[in-house]
Amino acid sequence: MDQQSRQLLSMVFKGPAKGRYQLVEKPEQAQLAIFDWDHWQAEKLWQDFRKNYPALPTVVLSLTPRELEHSVFVNKPLSVNNLLDALSKIQSTDVAATVAAPVKTQKNNRLAFDLAIEAQEEAFHEFCGHAPNIDPSNQTEIHRLFYQPDKYLQGCLQTELADVRHKLHVHGVVFENLSEPFLLLPKSNRVFYGKGFNDTKLHMMASLPMQCNRSRIQHLTEKAVADYQAQHQLVEMPLDHLLWKMSLWTARGRIPQETDLNRPIVLLHWPNFTRLVVTPYALQIAALWVEKPLSLLETVRVLNIPQRYVFSFYSAASALGIAFPERREGLRAEESANKPLPQHHAKRGLLKRLLAHITG
Amino acid sequence: MSHYKLIFTGPSGAGKSTAIDALSDIPVVTTEAKASDRDRSKEFKKTITVALDYGVIRLPNKDKIHLYGTPGQERFDFMWELLIEGGLGLILLIDNAREKPLEDLRFFVKAFEGFIRSTKVAVGVTRMDLSPTPSLDEYHKTLRLLGLNPPVFEVDARQKADVALLLQALLYTLDPCLHQEAETAAA
Numbered sequence: 103m104d105q106q107s108r109q110l111l112s113m114v115f116k117g118p119a120k121g122r123y124q125l126v127e128k129p130e131q132a133q134l135a136i137f138d139w140d141h142w143q144a145e146k147l148w149q150d151f152r153k154n155y156p157a158l159p160t161v162v163l164s165l166t167p168r169e170l171e172h173s174v175f176v177n178k179p180l181s182v183n184n185l186l187d188a189l190s191k192i193q194s195t196d197v198a199a200t201v202a203a204p205v206k207t208q209k210n211n212r213l214a215f216d217l218a219i220e221a222q223e224e225a226f227h228e229f230c231g232h233a234p235n236i237d238p239s240n241q242t243e244i245h246r247l248f249y250q251p252d253k254y255l256q257g258c259l260q261t262e263l264a265d266v267r268h269k270l271h272v273h274g275v276v277f278e279n280l281s282e283p284f285l286l287l288p289k290s291n292r293v294f295y296g297k298g299f300n301d302t303k304l305h306m307m308a309s310l311p312m313q314c315n316r317s318r319i320q321h322l323t324e325k326a327v328a329d330y331q332a333q334h335q336l337v338e339m340p341l342d343h344l345l346w347k348m349s350l351w352t353a354r355g356r357i358p359q360e361t362d363l364n365r366p367i368v369l370l371h372w373p374n375f376t377r378l379v380v381t382p383y384a385l386q387i388a389a390l391w392v393e394k395p396l397s398l399l400e401t402v403r404v405l406n407i408p409q410r411y412v413f414s415f416y417s418a419a420s421a422l423g424i425a426f427p428e429r430r431e432g433l434r435a436e437e438s439a440n441k442p443l444p445q446h447h448a449k450r451g452l453l454k455r456l457l458a459h460i461t462g
Numbered sequence: 463m464s465h466y467k468l469i470f471t472g473p474s475g476a477g478k479s480t481a482i483d484a485l486s487d488i489p490v491v492t493t494e495a496k497a498s499d500r501d502r503s504k505e506f507k508k509t510i511t512v513a514l515d516y517g518v519i520r521l522p523n524k525d526k527i528h529l530y531g532t533p534g535q536e537r538f539d540f541m542w543e544l545l546i547e548g549g550l551g552l553i554l555l556i557d558n559a560r561e562k563p564l565e566d567l568r569f570f571v572k573a574f575e576g577f578i579r580s581t582k583v584a585v586g587v588t589r590m591d592l593s594p595t596p597s598l599d600e601y602h603k604t605l606r607l608l609g610l611n612p613p614v615f616e617v618d619a620r621q622k623a624d625v626a627l628l629l630q631a632l633l634y635t636l637d638p639c640l641h642q643e644a645e646t647a648a649a
Contacts, residue, residue, distance in 0.1 A: 149472075204601070282634070360474060370602075371606075372631065374613070374614070374616055375613070375615055375631065376615040377616055384636050385630055385634045386640070386641060387606065388631075388636040389613075389631070390638040392611045392635075405638070406639075444637065446635050446639065449550070450637055450640065453636060453640055455522070456527055456629075456633065457630060459521055460626045
């Protein structure tokens with residue numbers, strides 16, 4: 103299904119369907135399916151689908167009426183009411199009630215936080231991308247894991263921040279090559295920007311490659327900063343929040359070029375998650391890394407999660423300077439390498455239920 | 463049906479009661495417990511009344527998580543030992559607008575040191591909108607000197623999302639692989 107259709111369905115489910123349905127990533131997670139029969143390979147896809155999920159109740163959409171087992175047909179053009187009627191019908195028919203019963207039992211046992219994670223994943227595509235896992239030994243594919251921050255606004259900001267951090271006389275940095283005013287105040291960890299820079303625009307700027315034209319960047323004294331702020335109508339944000347978000351948008355599930363996939367990553371401390379975008383599994387990754395530095399690939403394996411979520415978290419945390427490859431050598435590095443992995447908690451079942459309750 | 467405890471601590475006014483209210487399935491109750499307090503200057507015992515904030519999370523299988531807010535006054539620290547027994551973990555709230563918040567942090571971490579070592583702690587810093595300093599970086603540095611690296615978040619105790627995220631972080635520090643299928647439900 104294309105992104106636009108997913109988005110539309112997601113809007114219908116959240117709006118008119120009042121949250122009764124949620125899109126999930128994989129058919130094996132689903133209780134109901136929706137199948138577009140007008141796809142050019144529909145027959146083959148249907149056969150494959152039925153081979154794997156013979157009894158999954160399915161709403162079939164098509165311009166031409168069809169009768170298929172364990173299915174309810176909806177004629178196109180599709181309307182919200184027709185779709186919701188069909189979903190509700192398929193839930194209440196004997197078909198769904200009988201053949202879907204085992205699925206239903208299984209799903210009822212699924213914890214709300216699994217569903218919350220799925221919903222989170224859905225909402226975080228723009229930050230983490232959609233890329234499937236890539237085999238790191240596959241030399242023709244591996245380049246897709248990396249990006250070059252310095253080819254984007256992210257790198258430009260980071261270079262400037264590193265440059266002025268220790269220059270006492272520099273209080274602000276103005277970027278004149280952007281369509282709106284943009285002022286960084288590194289010493290107070292703030293950024294001020296024009297009202298035109300809404301999230302959509304910032305997202306676009308973060309995603310598009312750009313040249314960092316140093317001649318259009320100005321360093322300001324304290325007085326010049328005050329003058330600049332007086333001249334423009336500016337919106338304020340903590341610099342960390344912007345860097346975090348921007349690096350997620352730019353990285354989209356990738357990691358900075360030259361990052362060693364096999365070197366343990368140190369997380370200096372937890373990010374301030376109540377004020378940052380919390381990508382899927384970010385809490386788990388942080389909890390793991392503060393206990394024991396692990397490489398990116400090892401983290402994927404231990405947590406058993408998609409690579410893109412580990413890479414997204416690393417890219418954002420490294421942009422803030424709180425995550426970096428293990429630099430220590432000798433005893434201290436050995437000590438941290440020899441630390442045991444955190445154990446399963448003895449009351450894991452209880453903790454899962456509590457987590458489901460608070461995220462549900 | 464089983465009963466478990468989560469402990470909320472921190473100085474008076476840090477938002478313990480509000481945070482419990484944000485998570486609790488019942489309105490927060492301020493209970494009064496009779497306790498025996500040793501007056502250190504006069505060396506005799508007297509009976510006093512201590513106020514505890516109490517809330518509860520009811521889980522679908524009828525398990526209950528009791529949420530206890532400790533009395534903030536240091537003189538009631540003898541109560542803390544009773545409260546923490548069997549607790550799952552500690553939420554420590556520090557009011558950044560107080561005079562010396564980092565001293566408060568050190569005090570509470572030391573007071574609950576044994577409990578923190580046997581479980582985990584998550585730190586919420588409240589009222590940073592009124593008083594942005596000390597920064598979270600300073601909290602992290604102070605905690606590192608105490609040999610800890612727990613989650614430290616800016617928290618508005620009135621916001622359920624903030625308090626819930628702090629609790630989630632605490633749960634993941636207890637078990638980072640909590641999202642995976644449970645092999646056993648030991649609880």
